[in-house]
Amino acid sequence: MASDTPSLAPARGVRSAPLSPGGDDGRRSQLIAFAVMVAFFALAPLAIYPVFLMKLMCFALFACAFNLLIGFGGLLSFGHAMFLGTAGYAAAHAAKVWGFTPELAILFATACSALLGWITGLVAIRRQGIYFAMITLALAQMLFFFYVQAPFTGGEDGIQAVPRGRLFGLVDLNSAAAMYPLVLVIFLAGFLLIWRVVTSPFGRVLKAIRENEPRALSLGYDTDRYKLLAYVLSAALSGLAGGTKALVFQLASLTDVYWTMSGEVVLMTLLGGLGTLFGPVVGAAIIITMQNYLAQIGAWVTVVQGAIFVVCVLAFRRGVVGEIGHWLKKPL
Amino acid sequence: MEIFGIPTQALFGQLLIGLINGSFYALLSLGLAVIFGLLNIINFTHGAQYMLGAFCAYLLLNKLGVNYWWALLITPIAVGASGIVIERLMLRQLYKLDHLYGLLLTFGLALIIEGLFRNEFGSSGQPYPIPSQLSGGRNLGFMFLPNYRAWVIVASAIVCLGTWYIIERTKLGAYLRAGTENPQLVQAFGINVPRMITLTYGFGVGLAALAGVMAAPIYQVSPQMGSSMIIVVFAVVVIGGMGSILGSILTGFGLGLIEGLTKVFYPEASSTVIFVIMVIILMIKPAGLFGTQK
Numbered sequence: 001m002a003s004d005t006p007s008l009a010p011a012r013g014v015r016s017a018p019l020s021p022g023g024d025d026g027r028r029s030q031l032i033a034f035a036v037m038v039a040f041f042a043l044a045p046l047a048i049y050p051v052f053l054m055k056l057m058c059f060a061l062f063a064c065a066f067n068l069l070i071g072f073g074g075l076l077s078f079g080h081a082m083f084l085g086t087a088g089y090a091a092a093h094a095a096k097v098w099g100f101t102p103e104l105a106i107l108f109a110t111a112c113s114a115l116l117g118w119i120t121g122l123v124a125i126r127r128q129g130i131y132f133a134m135i136t137l138a139l140a141q142m143l144f145f146f147y148v149q150a151p152f153t154g155g156e157d158g159i160q161a162v163p164r165g166r167l168f169g170l171v172d173l174n175s176a177a178a179m180y181p182l183v184l185v186i187f188l189a190g191f192l193l194i195w196r197v198v199t200s201p202f203g204r205v206l207k208a209i210r211e212n213e214p215r216a217l218s219l220g221y222d223t224d225r226y227k228l229l230a231y232v233l234s235a236a237l238s239g240l241a242g243g244t245k246a247l248v249f250q251l252a253s254l255t256d257v258y259w260t261m262s263g264e265v266v267l268m269t270l271l272g273g274l275g276t277l278f279g280p281v282v283g284a285a286i287i288i289t290m291q292n293y294l295a296q297i298g299a300w301v302t303v304v305q306g307a308i309f310v311v312c313v314l315a316f317r318r319g320v321v322g323e324i325g326h327w328l329k330k331p332l
Numbered sequence: 333m334e335i336f337g338i339p340t341q342a343l344f345g346q347l348l349i350g351l352i353n354g355s356f357y358a359l360l361s362l363g364l365a366v367i368f369g370l371l372n373i374i375n376f377t378h379g380a381q382y383m384l385g386a387f388c389a390y391l392l393l394n395k396l397g398v399n400y401w402w403a404l405l406i407t408p409i410a411v412g413a414s415g416i417v418i419e420r421l422m423l424r425q426l427y428k429l430d431h432l433y434g435l436l437l438t439f440g441l442a443l444i445i446e447g448l449f450r451n452e453f454g455s456s457g458q459p460y461p462i463p464s465q466l467s468g469g470r471n472l473g474f475m476f477l478p479n480y481r482a483w484v485i486v487a488s489a490i491v492c493l494g495t496w497y498i499i500e501r502t503k504l505g506a507y508l509r510a511g512t513e514n515p516q517l518v519q520a521f522g523i524n525v526p527r528m529i530t531l532t533y534g535f536g537v538g539l540a541a542l543a544g545v546m547a548a549p550i551y552q553v554s555p556q557m558g559s560s561m562i563i564v565v566f567a568v569v570v571i572g573g574m575g576s577i578l579g580s581i582l583t584g585f586g587l588g589l590i591e592g593l594t595k596v597f598y599p600e601a602s603s604t605v606i607f608v609i610m611v612i613i614l615m616i617k618p619a620g621l622f623g624t625q626k
Contacts, residue, residue: 076432076435078435123611123614126614126615127570127614127618129432130368130431130432130435131570133435134567134569134570135610135614137563138563138566138567138570138607138610139607141563141567141607142604142607142608142611145603145604146604148603149600259559259563263439266436270436298451299447299450299451300447300451302443302444302447302450303443303444303447303448303451306441306442306443306447307440309436309437309439309440309441309443310422310440310441312440313426313437314422314425314426314437317429
């Protein structure tokens with residue numbers, strides 16, 4: 001029975017151009033795309049509501065962190081909401097109850113998620129493929145039930161009115177003009193770190209594990225250690241996004257830990273393009289914008305999201321950015 | 333009468349609820365295991381199909397006046413048929429791809445089904461009456477046993493064992509097991525494997541729908557009843573391992589009982605106990621209690 005077949009490339013057989021970030025050609029198109037992205041986020045607040053853009057960047061970073069695991073490590077986590085939500089609670093608690101400055105609150109949140117990633121990772125990487133997805137989903141649900149009852153989360157109300165505070169004790173973050181640059185810097189730093197990681201030797205080994213784990217193992221790589229490290233890294237970056245999000249909205253709530261959130265980040269990444277560098281950002285932008293406009297029609301949002309899942313899996317497995325990259329014959 | 337300082341009424345009452353939950357865990361994880369064996373797909377839609385079963389019974393009763401017993405027969409066939417359509421139109425295209433795509437597709441389908449029902453019926457639960465033949469209950473001396481609950485436990489045990497018998501002891505089951513091991517070879521012997529796969533999916537979905545009908549009078553019929561169930565059932569499947577049919581059944585009933593006991597002794601942990609057990613099992617025996625690691 002092929003129960004535990006090695007986690008294959010999620011895009012195996014559908015990925016077009018070989019991902020060769022080292023190649024000059026791919027590098028240049030990626031740099032151009034990066035410049036376009038930075039220019040967009042730097043200029044967009046002139047035309048678009050800044051809080052919406054900050055939300056978008058938080059989710060984009062979250063999706064990029066998730067993509068690090070599935071797109072480059074071949075591990076489908078169905079419980080990533082636990083990192084987003086845990087970091088949200090950690091940042092909100094630190095800022096509101098302990099009076100941490102915002103940068104320390106976000107760092108603390110990131111550390112909490114990394115720790116959670118390490119603990120859950122030790123359990124989850126014991127199985128692969130489909131089992132990995134089920135285990136992460138179950139672990140996240142366990143944590144959800146814990147947070148429902150835990151005294152410090154505020155239950156259904158969440159932690160409200162979280163103070164944004166003063167950055168380094170100096171800059172008051174209560175205006176969007178001060179908060180926006182901070183979120184932009186955090187997002188870009190996270191993005192660049194992921195970019196660096198996937199092009200590093202470590203990233204190459206991850207891809208090797210995704211393509212053929214027994215082979216990577218036989219070449220002498222301790223594959224479990226690589227997978228755990230990728231998992232912790234992904235958890236930490238998701239935590240960075242979650243902590244920042246809690247400060248942006250001044251709220252940490254159960255929605256961010258619920259399984260639907262785990263599904264949403266999968267959807268963003270799938271729609272944007274699994275294993276592409278810019279796909280998660282585009283996917284997050286589409287899904288967040290869609291939610292914004294469809295908010296009035298209530299439960300139909302779920303139906304639309306489900307339909308996007310089905311269409312992506314059946315006919316659009318490269319995703320938006322993957323298709324563009326395929327068309328340009330360049331990895332993006 | 334008290335045991336460990338707990339009144340026996342409460343203890344056996346919770347054990348009964350645990351056994352009821354266990355029946356549904358067993359039926360659902362059995363369906364998942366049967367589908368996974370042949371299709372290599374984890375059917376995320378399973379929870380939604382369980383919910384469909386409950387709603388199908390509810391609509392049959394309220395729109396057409398069809399009673400519980402007919403619903404018990406019609407619903408698994410109807411929902412199973414809808415599963416066959418899904419398999420033919422969608423899942424079939426994914427067999428050559430990574431198994432994870434099947435998970436993503438069925439997750440999307442679950443979102444669609446649940447969303448549609450939430451639009452139509454709202455989030456609140458609808459009551460479904462217990463059939464008159466099974467109303468009331470009997471006093472066993474140490475506890476009061478409602479007839480309907482006894483029926484659910486017995487009926488699901490019979491269905492589970494029947495499924496086990498078909499798969500492990502009949503010729504049809506032998507084809508099925510052979511198809512799980514090596515579909516190409518079975519096809520070479522002249523057995524129509526694609527049709528077998530389609531029917532297997534329909535059967536697994538039918539089991540979920542049957543569980544839904546049986547659950548309707550116990551839990552309320554609501555659009556969310558499936559999604560909260562399916563995640564627990566995933567944990568049950570990870571604990572049991574999907575290698576053995578009997579293993580899935582035993583794990584389902586056993587975990588239901590443990591959950592019931594937890595409700596008596598440490599209620600705060602009752603919603604998480606199954607997940608905690610999953611973590612422990614993964615540390616000790618990653619393949620699951622009855623699974624084999626490849």
